[in-house]
Amino acid sequence: MLPCWFYLPLFPDYIMCSGEKWGDPPVPAVSPPTSLGWGGWELLVPALPSWHPPPPFLKDPGIWAPSPLPPALVPADKASGCLSVVPAWGRPGGGPGLGRAPGSAGSKSRRADFVDPESEGLCRVGAGTRPPSSAQRPAQTDQRLQFKDYSGDVWGSGSTHTRNTPAVPGEPNLLRLCSGPWSLAGRGQRLGQESPQPRRDPTMESVQKQWPKVVSAYQYVLTFLFMGPFFSLLVLFLLFTSFWSVSVLYLVWFLLDWDTPNQGGRRFEWTRNWAVWKHARDYYPIKLVKTAELPPDRNYVLGGHPHGIMCIGTFCNFSTEANNFSKQFPGIQVSSAALASLFHFPIYRDYIMSYGICSVNRWSLDFVLSQRRLGQAVIIMVGGAQESLYAIPGKHCLILRNRKGFVRLALRHGASLVPVYSFGENDVFNFKVFATNSWQYMCQITFKKIMGFVPCIFWGHGLFSANSWGLVPFARPITTVVGRPIPVPQRLDPTEEEVDHYHMLYLEALEQLFEDHKESCGVPASTHLTFI
Structure with a gap:
């Protein structure tokens, strides 16, 4: 007044x-x-x-x-x-x-x-x-x-x-x-x-600080599940509207760019450095632990474990710069391998390629490791989509005993094997497990053989309430530990004995890595890895 x-x-x-x-x-x-x-x-x-x-x-x-x-x-x-x-x-x-x-x-x-x-x-x-x-x-x-x-x-x-x-x-x-x-x-x-x-109300202040983290974690889930189908339907829908030319032009580009996922993808550093990934990192939180140096004078094959539901820890640490992978391992350019079927979705394929993700097939991985520039690394989720059926909170089951293709890849290129384990990956969602002799389990296996991935029943909490069901992951710490490299000689045509030998060395190194870090990551001392 x-x-x-x-x-x-x-x-x-x-x-x-x-x-x-x-x-x-x-x-x-x-x-x-x-x-x-x-x-x-x-x-x-x-x-x-x-x-x-x-x-x-x-x-x-x-x-x-x-x-x-x-x-x-x-x-x-x-x-x-x-x-x-x-x-x-x-x-x-x-x-x-x-x-x-x-x-x-x-x-x-x-x-x-x-x-x-x-x-x-x-x-x-x-x-x-x-x-x-x-x-x-x-x-x-x-x-x-x-x-x-x-x-x-x-x-x-x-x-x-x-x-x-x-x-x-x-x-x-x-x-x-x-x-x-x-x-x-x-x-x-x-x-x-x-x-x-x-x-200031401390509760309100904490909510304001937590909200960007929750949204960042939630958008990753929505992108992982719905971005591919949504843009596929959108491109199809536009064909019957006055914007049909947009769909036609993109489909032409789609056909001309068909082989890019098999040639290392097309990465953009600005997408890998988005601030949204730092918010998602802080939500869980996600950490990257380095146990040994990875000299840039050689190539590497990294085995990622476990697969979990959505490979959250692996994506955040290796496909983005949320935890500064390029600074912790200077000179190493890592490419993540994903299902080839994901690159059949329009728009979505370009989105995931911008993070340095390539197709997980022999031609694509050979292309990456055959570059003249050393320091190339590929990370493969060895257990694959089937391992997501064992993404039970508190359990550590890996489908690895008969998975030897990544060892053959390392022998062909003389790339060192590096075990990587993400503690807490299986804890971010609740998971419905079906008995192996049930018809639900048989449907999951059949669907996986046809489509390449397994439909799972999982849930987190709601976006606006922690006491409701939803797709927001639980805020559980995820710690990704990068183990010591295992030197592998180059064999253009490796024998089965050589493959089994280095496969066994890898299993032992992975188990030792788990035992050395499990207690510091909140895993009980009585828990051990289970290889299936």
């Missing part, structure tokens, strides 16, 4: 109790504060600047009859340079108008009570006495507004420390009124209890 309204008699008490506040920026207060009392309440406000004309109630003593305040109201030891002017309750002649102040028997004196900060009591100053000069006033930086009744109880208080301090809910909105060097609470003295400072 405009400052001029605070100069009117009686009106400041009314508007301040209704929640109005001083609307203009605070002006330098160079005069001592003024205390206005009315109706059993006292309002301590800073006086006007010395260059401002005094308000009417200081000019016309006939309207206001100053009288001494009760000593318990404003003790001299708690007031710092306060000019107290108290309105009378009625005119001297009696009647309902202005006159006698409470506690004064027919007082008609026209004087103000000035509380000298150097004195121990109230000193009486005549009506013509001027307030102390600016040189006598102590410079203060904190002001306090308070309503007090005559019993000394605090009705409300507020403080202002800076020019732009916002009002605190529940306090009188006069925070901008008390600013400048003159302070009622200077030198550590307060006229009442300490006013509460604005505080």
Whole structure:
């Protein structure tokens, strides 16, 4: 509200109790504060600047009859340079108008009570006495507004420390009124209890910080499940609309670009560095642990375990820069291998190729490891889609005993084998397990043979409630540990004995990696890997 309204008699008490506040920026207060009392309440406000004309109630003593305040109201030891002017309750002649102040028997004196900060009591100053000069006033930086009744109880208080301090809910909105060097609470003295400072609700703050992480984790699930089918239907739908040319042009591009997934894909570093992946990393959280160096003077075949439902840990650590893989392993360019059928979905194929994902077939992997530039690495989810049937929380079952194709690949190119295990990958979703002799399990296996992936029944929690079912993964820590490389000689036509030998070395290295890090990753010491 405009400052001029605070100069009117009686009106400041009314508007301040209704929640109005001083609307203009605070002006330098160079005069001592003024205390206005009315109706059993006292309002301590800073006086006007010395260059401002005094308000009417200081000019016309006939309207206001100053009288001494009760000593318990404003003790001299708690007031710092306060000019107290108290309105009378009625005119001297009696009647309902202005006159006698409470506690004064027919007082008609026209004087103000000035509380000298150097004195121990109230000193009486005549009506013509001027307030102390600016040189006598102590410079203060904190002001306090308070309503007090005559019993000394605090009705409300507020403080202002800076020019732009916002009002605190529940306090009188006069925070901008008390600013400048003159302070009622200077030198550590307060006229009442300490006013509460604005505080943020920790629950609301945590929700605001957690929300981007939840959305980032959720969008990965939606992209993994629905992006391919959605854009396939969209391209088909546009063929029957006026935008049919868009679908035709893309399908032409789709056919011309058919072999790109078999030639290492088409990566873009800007997609790998999206901030959304850092939010997703922090949601679980996901960590990348390095146990040994990977020199860039050779190539590598990394075996990723376990597959889980969606390979969340492997994707975040190797297909994005959320955990700075390129900085932890400088000189190594890693490509993730995915099902070839995923590259048959329009738009979706281009999206996943931008993260350096290529097709998991012999021609594609041979192309990557045959590059003239060394330091190439491919990470293969050895257990494949079938391993997702064993993505049971708390279990560590790997389909690996008869999976030897990745060992042959390493022998053909002389690439070192590197075991990689993601602790917590199976814990981010609840999973429905069917018995191996049930018809549901047989349907899953049959579907996998036809389509290349297994339909699973899994669930997390809801987007807006942790107590409901949904597709938001549970926030369980995922720690991906990269083991030591196993040197492998180059054999263009490896024998079965060589394949079995290095396969056994790999199993032993993976099991040792699991045993060395399981307890630090929250896995009980009694838990062991199970190879199927």
